Amino acid sequence: MSDGSPHPAPAPAATSPTAARSAVVVGGGLAGTTAALALADAGVRVTLLEGRPRLGGLAFSFQRGELTVDNGQHVYLRCCTAYRWFLDRIQGTALAPLQDRLDVPVVDVAKPVGRRLGRLRRDPLPVPLHLGRSLAAYPHLSLAERAAVGRAALALKGLDLADPTLDTQDFGSWLAAHGQSARAIEALWDLVGVATLNAVAGDASLGLAAMVFKTGLLSDPGAADIGWARVPLGELHDRLARKALDSAGVRTEVRTRVTSVSTHDNGGWSVRVPGETLSADAVVLAVPQREAHDLLPPGALDAPERLLEIGTAPILNVHVVYDRKVLARPFLTALGTPVQWVFDRTDASGLRTGQYLALSQSAAQDEIDTPVAELRERYLPELERLIPGTRAAEVKDFFVTRERTATFAPTPGVGRLRPGARTKAPGLYLAGAWTATGWPATMESAVRSGVSAADAVLGTLGRPRPRHLFAFEEAA
Numbered sequence: 001m002s003d004g005s006p007h008p009a010p011a012p013a014a015t016s017p018t019a020a021r022s023a024v025v026v027g028g029g030l031a032g033t034t035a036a037l038a039l040a041d042a043g044v045r046v047t048l049l050e051g052r053p054r055l056g057g058l059a060f061s062f063q064r065g066e067l068t069v070d071n072g073q074h075v076y077l078r079c080c081t082a083y084r085w086f087l088d089r090i091q092g093t094a095l096a097p098l099q100d101r102l103d104v105p106v107v108d109v110a111k112p113v114g115r116r117l118g119r120l121r122r123d124p125l126p127v128p129l130h131l132g133r134s135l136a137a138y139p140h141l142s143l144a145e146r147a148a149v150g151r152a153a154l155a156l157k158g159l160d161l162a163d164p165t166l167d168t169q170d171f172g173s174w175l176a177a178h179g180q181s182a183r184a185i186e187a188l189w190d191l192v193g194v195a196t197l198n199a200v201a202g203d204a205s206l207g208l209a210a211m212v213f214k215t216g217l218l219s220d221p222g223a224a225d226i227g228w229a230r231v232p233l234g235e236l237h238d239r240l241a242r243k244a245l246d247s248a249g250v251r252t253e254v255r256t257r258v259t260s261v262s263t264h265d266n267g268g269w270s271v272r273v274p275g276e277t278l279s280a281d282a283v284v285l286a287v288p289q290r291e292a293h294d295l296l297p298p299g300a301l302d303a304p305e306r307l308l309e310i311g312t313a314p315i316l317n318v319h320v321v322y323d324r325k326v327l328a329r330p331f332l333t334a335l336g337t338p339v340q341w342v343f344d345r346t347d348a349s350g351l352r353t354g355q356y357l358a359l360s361q362s363a364a365q366d367e368i369d370t371p372v373a374e375l376r377e378r379y380l381p382e383l384e385r386l387i388p389g390t391r392a393a394e395v396k397d398f399f400v401t402r403e404r405t406a407t408f409a410p411t412p413g414v415g416r417l418r419p420g421a422r423t424k425a426p427g428l429y430l431a432g433a434w435t436a437t438g439w440p441a442t443m444e445s446a447v448r449s450g451v452s453a454a455d456a457v458l459g460t461l462g463r464p465r466p467r468h469l470f471a472f473e474e475a476a
Helices: 030-039 081-089 131-136 143-157 164-168 171-177 183-197 204-215 235-249 291-297 305-309 371-385 443-461 467-475
Strands: 024-025 045-049 061-064 067-070 075-077 103-108 118-123 226-227 251-253 259-262 269-274 274-282 281-283 312-322 332-335 341-344 355-362 395-408 428-430
Touching: 024 030, 030 045, 030 061, 030 081, 030 235, 045 274, 061 235, 067 226, 067 235, 075 443, 081 305, 081 443, 103 183, 118 131, 131 143, 143 183, 143 204, 164 204, 171 183, 171 204, 183 204, 183 332, 183 355, 235 251, 269 281, 281 291, 281 371, 281 443, 291 305, 312 371, 355 371, 428 443, 428 467
Parallel strands: 024 045, 024 281, 045 251, 103 332, 281 428
Antiparallel strands: 061 067, 075 226, 103 118, 259 269, 269 274, 312 355, 312 395, 332 341, 341 355
């Protein structure tokens, strides 16, 4: 049996709906890994195929000399219950802890020294009072702007996320119509929105933005507490994920590119890779939307071309290694400078002396192809303006990583382009942060999509849902 039981194999599937069944998952990012784990936990025999030499998708690590470098800084929030389930499932929760309480230092370098630091933090009070004191004391907005922010937040809280017309509007226009100044958008709404949506307010769907702010800031007092990996992402999304997959009995093949997916005459599926054809009762395509489009058999979606209409948005990551410690905080975010978020990655990278800072620059369309030398000339002086300790420090290394298609673009109207887990081809399912999860392109969205695809497969194969898999839904 596929679950490793020593008992005799059950009757063929045609006579027993609960017989051992098989599935192939194409793609070893968070969506595919989640789907594979969920299916294996339900007793399905699973093969996971990944074209890259490692698992983790777009949240991975690589070596640069003695440094272990994440391709980009990834964070999650306490409200990301699916990703938290994933961390628990791979036994990685302790390696990516959450803040005890939301606390984000916001430095405005355009202000005089001594008046530059503000904070976004919460109190142990009910929503929306949990942010009241922080907002009232936020020095980067005027008193009138702070009051207007409160009114807009209440209006946002009243929006119905199930209303499809929200997806046809842009968040920036909605904010302007609700009394938000350009400064308020820059110093508060985009501070959060750019990092979570990978788009400025004017380019973002109101539906997705409302989902982010309602869920993260207006649902539960602790919803926006921030978590991030204190180890390289590869330790979580590759090594621990691989260990969990192996323990669950999943056959995992990396460096294995799928060339075609097609149906058998008997209703099963064939998945072709170089040198082998795999047969399965179900297939999950957990790959980027353009790759999914190319692998879909005819008739699987009513309008497969819509997948090609889902745009992409880049993220640029700037990495700087100094010869000494220059930043005392684990992270900060900035105003009055091109720098967005700065994280201390020293310990996680294995650096023994000095300090390693990683800058995460979302919505980086204007800089994604800028040469490294030009980025160095631009960002090192900005870091000197932002972090005084860098002025006397020596730069030991400077490099960039570029994710040109880091996320799907959360533009107005994207909601109608995002397909659900099920296709019109029985036994074929879709997963990925770009599918219709209701979330923007985050690790949370990826894991949720894997769960949705696994749930659809199990329903078709007549397998019961593993109770622990869906525990995060109760916590949401």
